[in-house]
Amino acid sequence: HYGSEHEVKAARKRVLSYLTEFLRWPDGDCPQCFDDWKESTKDPREVLGVENVSLMMEHKKFLEGIWPPPGDDGNAEQQCGI
Numbered sequence: 001h002y003g004s005e006h007e008v009k010a011a012r013k014r015v016l017s018y019l020t021e022f023l024r025w026p027d028g029d030c031p032q033c034f035d036d037w038k039e040s041t042k043d044p045r046e047v048l049g050v051e052n053v054s055l056m057m058e059h060k061k062f063l064e065g066i067w068p069p070p071g072d073d074g075n076a077e078q079q080c081g082i
Helices: 005-022 044-048 050-063
Strands: none
Touching: 044 050
16 A cells, blocks of 8 residues: 555655644654664554544544645555554
């Protein structure tokens, strides 16, 4: 569902930039933040429980326009669910 490794890193950088701007943090630059990042293979329903994921998804509706970060449909950062 993601593109190349370069596209994924670029999307993560854009998400970090968006979050730092949204939260008004002074510095959003972190060139090596995702160098050792590993994709999770966990199922959130197994880890958090179905009830908690359902509640989280309900609360996520209040973040429309904030999360996932705004951008064009099809951008890698738009694929962030939870």
